[in-house]
Amino acid sequence: MARRAVSCGRVARRPSVAEPGARTVSFATLGCRLNQVDTQQIQAALEARGFRTVAFDEPADVVVVNTCTVTARAEFSDRQMIRRAARVSDGAKLVVTGCWAQTSPDDVAAMAEVDLVVGNGDKPRLPDLLDQVVGDRVHVTDIAHAPPLDATPIVRISGRSRAFLKVQDGCQHRCAFCIVPLARGASRSLDPKRVLDQAQRLVEAGHPELVLTGIDLGHYGADLLPRTSLAALLRRLAEIPGLRWIRLSSLLPAYFTPELVEVVTATPAIAPHFHIPLQSGSDRVLRRMRRPYDTRMYRTLVERLAAARPRLGLGADVIAGFPGETDPDFAETIALVRDLPFSYLHVFPYSARRGTEAARLGGQVDARLITRRSRALRELGRAKNAEFRRGLVGVVEDVLVLETRERGTGWLAGLTGNYVEVAFPGPAALVREIVRVHLTAAMSDRTVGELMPTSPEAIRS
Numbered sequence: 001m002a003r004r005a006v007s008c009g010r011v012a013r014r015p016s017v018a019e020p021g022a023r024t025v026s027f028a029t030l031g032c033r034l035n036q037v038d039t040q041q042i043q044a045a046l047e048a049r050g051f052r053t054v055a056f057d058e059p060a061d062v063v064v065v066n067t068c069t070v071t072a073r074a075e076f077s078d079r080q081m082i083r084r085a086a087r088v089s090d091g092a093k094l095v096v097t098g099c100w101a102q103t104s105p106d107d108v109a110a111m112a113e114v115d116l117v118v119g120n121g122d123k124p125r126l127p128d129l130l131d132q133v134v135g136d137r138v139h140v141t142d143i144a145h146a147p148p149l150d151a152t153p154i155v156r157i158s159g160r161s162r163a164f165l166k167v168q169d170g171c172q173h174r175c176a177f178c179i180v181p182l183a184r185g186a187s188r189s190l191d192p193k194r195v196l197d198q199a200q201r202l203v204e205a206g207h208p209e210l211v212l213t214g215i216d217l218g219h220y221g222a223d224l225l226p227r228t229s230l231a232a233l234l235r236r237l238a239e240i241p242g243l244r245w246i247r248l249s250s251l252l253p254a255y256f257t258p259e260l261v262e263v264v265t266a267t268p269a270i271a272p273h274f275h276i277p278l279q280s281g282s283d284r285v286l287r288r289m290r291r292p293y294d295t296r297m298y299r300t301l302v303e304r305l306a307a308a309r310p311r312l313g314l315g316a317d318v319i320a321g322f323p324g325e326t327d328p329d330f331a332e333t334i335a336l337v338r339d340l341p342f343s344y345l346h347v348f349p350y351s352a353r354r355g356t357e358a359a360r361l362g363g364q365v366d367a368r369l370i371t372r373r374s375r376a377l378r379e380l381g382r383a384k385n386a387e388f389r390r391g392l393v394g395v396v397e398d399v400l401v402l403e404t405r406e407r408g409t410g411w412l413a414g415l416t417g418n419y420v421e422v423a424f425p426g427p428a429a430l431v432r433e434i435v436r437v438h439l440t441a442a443m444s445d446r447t448v449g450e451l452m453p454t455s456p457e458a459i460r461s
Helices: 033-048 072-088 099-103 105-109 120-131 180-184 192-204 230-237 258-266 283-289 295-308 327-339 367-390 456-460
Strands: 024-029 062-067 093-098 116-118 162-166 209-213 245-248 273-275 313-320 344-349 396-405 412-416 421-424 434-442 447-451
Touching (some): 024 033, 024 072, 033 120, 033 162, 033 209, 062 072, 099 120, 105 116, 162 192, 192 230, 230 258, 245 273, 313 327, 313 367, 367 434, 396 421
Parallel strands (some): 062 093, 093 116, 209 245, 421 447
Antiparallel strands (some): 396 412, 396 434
16 A cells, blocks of 8 residues: 655645636645645646646645645644645635545644645545635545546656656555545556556656556556456556656555566566565564465565565565554564565554554553654664665666755766665756666765766667
8 A cells, every 4th residue: 555654745846837817726745656646636637727836835826735644643744734835825725635634524624724625535526616616615525435536637747757657546455554445445446548548648758767656556457347457557558668667656465466476577667666565574463453464475475576676676664563562573573674675664653543443452552662663663774775775886777867966966866776866976968867877885875876878868779
């Protein structure tokens, strides 16, 4: 599932072209990549109605805050962002949407700054709601009855080298700790023809990397008629000319069927980077979490993928302090993380979410102990990341040059296929190009390299 929540706002930075005097709109997005895609689709729909997008730190007529609710910390950040939006755009119509709006609409509406609350299933209606004189402030329908997945065509993601492509939403699983199914509903897939058309447009617009996003990405296609699969979609996407990398968002171990393993290990266009949630290294805790795998399945899969893809980037989510987690359980998690070739970890201190099974479980872990366990996992994650990056020194990698430069040096910043950011000197003309970079050093907080004398055109061939 896509649960990489962040506590900072992600804002639409580009101005858009519109008629003079057009209504202005700004955006702030919190949470996962899927939320970022949803914001881009709302932005495209509003611009089609004549709105002009301005930066979040500029006053706007309308401000849309797309929220997250995966943790209590996320909701705190939601509130902060809403208040910040009201300060920046005093007098604007402030619209709150996203997962917090879906699961706690009354709490959102209780904030004096908020004018309109729009649920996840109602996001396509947002432009109409702004155009109409509506009496109700809250427009949140039952997500269980969400319509089939659709998408506003996005021709180009301005200011970004990579493009996120939403192909799936919702989740079929009911993990004990997770509120996401209550916020996103059942699994719904975008028709393959729509996916391929959007992917083609994005590549032609200059995005050599596409990141496929979804809450339950591995379930892609199971709800469609005729039924299809993520493996089948990847085979077709890999045929698009000019597409260098297809990067996958989070995938549960159980979704790695023999067909999918064959595709992701044998297709050069699939980036050598997988994010496979672990959550715990204790089988007892995994059962309490209602996770659809055990540590043996997880270890076997990771070792197989690592053997098939040299220098594989491997990330995982881990929860510290799930109810009932004992010291021996936590020790098993530490041991498994040490054993496996992770290149980074996302560590989440357990946070009880209203409406989830885990919030009702006994054995709630003391907050101070959760903090200590989280700190230990993060330290281990930093050590694993440093070890992985040191192992790349001396290697020449294909690197996608990003739109932002490294702070301090002003060097170009790029992303390798295995998800390592590299800084190196070079001209601005290389942004959005795939270049060859020799990785020369890996420090505690950065990796640096030097540009190889090979043109982007030669690399693509």
